[in-house]
Amino acid sequence: MMPATLKDIAVKAKVSISTVSRIINDDLSKPASQETQEKVWKIVRELGYVPNQNARTLVKNLSSTEQSLKTKAIGCIFTSTKDTFNDPFFSFIARGVQMEAAKHSYVLGYSFSSSDMNQSALYNNITTNKVDGAVVMGRFDRNFLDLLKVNFGNLVYAGLNYVNGGFDEVICDAYRASICAVEYLISLGHRRIGYLGPVPEAEEVINEHRFAGFRQAMTAKSLEVSAQCFKTVELTSESSYQRMKELIAEGPLPTAFFCANDTVAIGAMKAVHEAGLTIPADVSFIGIDDIEMSAYVNPALTTIRVPKEELGKFAVKILIDRIEGGHEIPVRLDIPFELMVRESCVSVKDR
Structure with a gap:
């Protein structure tokens, strides 16, 4: 199946390609109406549009040549709070993520909170930064879940509330x-x-x-x-x-x-x-x-x-195991409270 293009989105939304481009890139020089923006973003999610090759490799099967080009980097996406690293709950999970990643010679490629971003900034952050996988924390809606699944081949959720999203989870139920x-x-x-x-x-x-x-x-x-x-x-x-x-x-x-x-x-x-x-x-x-x-x-x-740090540590262990071919089916680890x-x-x- 051919990847979606700006033209595909424009045809379905019944707008010009330049309008689609401006919306996705948050170009306010000639802003589209709120209704048009919402329609375009809905189609972007439906078609799984990925704007560049770096992000596209995260959602396609990598060739053996591409497999050797792994970044040894993971991303952290927080969905529930703006001030994540001062949040008394998420900051400890994030510390566990950082500690375990460093132990396996992985770096934190990026860390951001989606709660204080508009749709275009969020979409560009996710799709334009190359990482081998991501840890997602916090609560989110169905649209955000679809965005994650389209853009990450390797994904793990760490937190309290199970997702049942078809990817790995580490929870304290x-x-x-x-x-x-x-x-x-x-x-x-x-x-x-x-x-x-x-x-x-x-x-x-x-x-x-x-x-x-x-x-x-x-x-x-x-x-x-x-x-x-x-x-x-x-x-x-x-x-x-x-x-x-x-x-x-x-x-x-x-x-x-x-x-x-x-x-x-x-x-x-x-x-x-x-x-x-x-x-x-x-x-x-x-x-x-x-x-x-x-x-x-x-x-x-x-x-x-x-056990907040343990949530972060086990999330990274499972994520790296998936990145390195250790398992393919979604797994859920339930840590006791x-x-x-x-x-x-x-x-x-x-x-």
Whole structure:
């Protein structure tokens, strides 16, 4: 099958070749309408257009001559946060990636966050930088998944939420970790439990399973999952802080909250403190991740420990094995999590 060309895209979009070129290259000298841009990008993804030979070799079977020209470089693509290397979760995964890559004499060819790029910048970053494979971290939608699969022959996902995307994955299963967290709260006698975090129905991402785990643990014990008890928040302290202030004003609060990560929990706990309530006497909190700060907040946060550096290290091991011909079928490695009991949860009878 012949690779797609600018002309193919132009014909299908019913625009000129120059218009397609300007959109893909983010040329604003003569900008196209938003509707035209969206139509062109949709066709780009459908046809799997790759603008240069370097990127094209990533999605085609390399010849034996090309195999000898491997770059010994891998890319890192972060999809959930702009300030990745200061993010308390992703920064540790990234460190594991860097350490393991160096161990195998691979270099980090590039590292960027897709969350702060427009479509043309993102597309050009992915398709114009030659690497042998890439590690992708974070949550993404179906369109982004298709873009990754078209442009990378060697790809591995590292994170909490399984993708089922037809490529390698190294996960610490957020679905099961969420069930574990909620079951712990239930074991303490809590029955009215709230949730703070992403709710898939409110987003377009395909790899987000924490709310599903929360709901499963609740329904398994015939506990109500009330719309008043779960709130969609971004995975930031500021978002959860503001949302918790709203919940406090609405009252009464659940006796405990499961938070989609520690950052969310810390923001919500701040709002509770400011309202003059006591943790855990008035409300208990549990998170996921076990970032360093979780052990130092007051009270220390009970959470699910995720081995973050190991996620990065094993992702690189599996990626390099694929690059060097070690395996062809998609594999998934599930790294175990651990419940870290600290001071932010208490049994209902001891409140």
